[in-house]
Amino acid sequence: MPTLRPLPALRDNYIWMLADATAGCALVVDPGAAKPVLDALTGAGLRLSTILLTHHHADHIGGVPELARRYPDAAIYAPRDSRIPVATHRVADGDAIHVAPAADFTVIEVHGHTRTHVAYYGEGLLFCGDTLFSLGCGRVFEGTPAEMLASLDRLAELPTTTQICCAHEYTLANGAFALSVEPGNHALQARIRSARDLRARNAPTLPALLADELAANPFLRVDAMGDANIPWPTRFRPPPGRAARFAALRLAKDRFAA
């Protein structure tokens, strides 16, 4: 039975590792650095069998060349994007992949943060890179807010028991914004409380349960929250519609963080 754990890396990244002691190998997702992976592999006496990549940003692929040098047999899955130079398998929407240690994933294209970003869903887990975070979502760098919303809509349709394995520890910062949008949301308040406890012990707040995110994450609640909750830009009311609601939320979050 493989075990899942997030390896802290760089400033606030997690490199997810799925390790199988019996098979003697492990899979990692978005290794932005090689050292945390090499340390975890050495500590457990495992070899690296698979790397899954969600998008081209350096904090997600920076460790790949070094890992590929140390483990030349490792399979490296990535979307088609010349900005991800090292890969052995290129994936696209709907692809079903079987990887070692024995695990099956479906590829879901989730454009918005970047124009080729993918997520991997399988084994009850979702590796979603910088698309969906606990209580938040990724910045829209290369797509439109409507594209990002469509991507989040697809993730929201997964089974509610899905464990969301995001690539960053952003839960508390996201929670502060989420609470400014929906101060009366009890599920959100409870999630922030539990995340605070976890962070106080320096423990990860992830994986997050999709059911909890549907109840607390404002970016998954564009339809659920009231019009009064939407932080419309002052003096500018975009035409009504869910994409406009999402765009207003994302813009407010960008300004909130700044």
Ligand code: ZN
């Ligand atoms: Zn990114």
Ligand code: FE
């Ligand atoms: Fe990132």
